[in-house]
Amino acid sequence: MAVEFILILLSPLFIIAIIMELLKRKNSYSIKEFLLNLGLALSHQATDILAMLALLPLFFWLHSSFALFSFELTAFSVIAGFILQDFLYYWFHRSSHQCNWLWAAHVVHHSSNNMNFSTAMRQSLFYPMVGMWLFWLPLIILGFEPKLVLAIVALNLAFQFFVHTEMGPEFKLLGKVFNTPTHHCLHHASNPQYIDKNYAGVLIIWDKLFGTFVCSDGEKPRYGVVGYQYDVAFFDVVFTPWRILIRNIKQQKNIISAIKLLIDKPSKLK
Numbered sequence: 001m002a003v004e005f006i007l008i009l010l011s012p013l014f015i016i017a018i019i020m021e022l023l024k025r026k027n028s029y030s031i032k033e034f035l036l037n038l039g040l041a042l043s044h045q046a047t048d049i050l051a052m053l054a055l056l057p058l059f060f061w062l063h064s065s066f067a068l069f070s071f072e073l074t075a076f077s078v079i080a081g082f083i084l085q086d087f088l089y090y091w092f093h094r095s096s097h098q099c100n101w102l103w104a105a106h107v108v109h110h111s112s113n114n115m116n117f118s119t120a121m122r123q124s125l126f127y128p129m130v131g132m133w134l135f136w137l138p139l140i141i142l143g144f145e146p147k148l149v150l151a152i153v154a155l156n157l158a159f160q161f162f163v164h165t166e167m168g169p170e171f172k173l174l175g176k177v178f179n180t181p182t183h184h185c186l187h188h189a190s191n192p193q194y195i196d197k198n199y200a201g202v203l204i205i206w207d208k209l210f211g212t213f214v215c216s217d218g219e220k221p222r223y224g225v226v227g228y229q230y231d232v233a234f235f236d237v238v239f240t241p242w243r244i245l246i247r248n249i250k251q252q253k254n255i256i257s258a259i260k261l262l263i264d265k266p267s268k269l270k
Contacts (some may be wrong), residue, residue, distance in 0.1 A: 006155065007045075007157065014161055017117050017162065018117045018118060021116055021117050021167050025116065028115070029116060029118065033114065033118070033232050036122075036232055036233070036234060036237070037118040037121045040122050040238070047128050047129075051128030052133075055128075059140055062141055063143075063144075063145065067141060067142070068141065068143055069142060073148065078148070081139060081144050081148060082156070082202075083203070084138075084139060084142070085153060085156060086202045086203050087206060088138060089156055089201040090201065090210075092135040093106075093200075097199070098196075098265055098266075099264075100261060100265070101130055102131075104126065104241040104242050104245050105130045106124070107124075107225060107266070108122060108123060109123060109124070110223075111225055113224040114223060115165065115166050115185055116165055116166070117161065119188070120160065120161040122237075124238060125238060157201075159179075160179070160184075162181075163180060166181065167181070168180065168182070176204075177204065178203060178204060179200040179201065180204070184198060185221050186214055188223050190221075190224050190226050193219070195226070198214060
């Protein structure tokens with residue numbers, strides 16, 4: 001699969017970044033949490049590969065049957081596809097913080113009390129199940145080749161690896177357009193003034209356009225999830241959000257209430 005191949009190809013850069021960060025900020029790492037993050041990454045990649053094998057026929061069928069345009073592989077089409085995919089990623093990411101169904105998977109990424117490059121690997125194996133891939137369908141229907149779309153998704157995710165650190169410079173000029181570690185550290189913070197802000201993948205302009213951008217007010221970010229302290233344990237991090245969601249669904253009086261809960265904000269889960 002294009003996504004996994006590109007991420008594997010770039011893995012030496014990821015390893016070098018982790019080593020450099022570990023040498024400078026050793027206190028932000030623990031062996032137990034690093035191994036957990038690695039296990040989460042591997043399980044996520046495994047389910048993602050299986051999902052893509054199952055979904056590729058659908059993607060190609062949608063493209064061949066419903067594509068509105070036909071884009072040749074040019075520098076312009078790649079750049080246009082990258083910008084459009086990043087726009088869609090913004091809405092996927094924002095939705096993941098506003099919808100219990102998506103949050104049950106995405107919360108895994110926010111469940112650490114530390115912020116370092118290994119946090120980028122902290123992903124849920126349930127992403128394919130909750131439907132992250134649905135957000136890329138507009139690109140395919142618009143006319144972008146499925147393989148190109150998946151390659152662009154991989155490049156977007158690869159970029160995001162490098163914003164998961166407290167070690168990076170502020171990038172004042174680049175930070176006017178691009179997501180930076182400074183922006184993304186605030187996104188991971190549980191401080192009230194930073195929650196549900198800075199959803200950007202690559203371009204921070206979406207947050208500025210849609211009112212979700214925040215700068216630091218000087219208060220140091222506190223990482224983790226409000227209301228629950230996750231153990232450094234695979235089953236707690238991955239399955240506890242679903243246990244909580246299912247318990248709350250069972251408490252609903254009817255199917256309509258249950259559906260409303262699924263699309264409700266995570267703050268209403270207890």
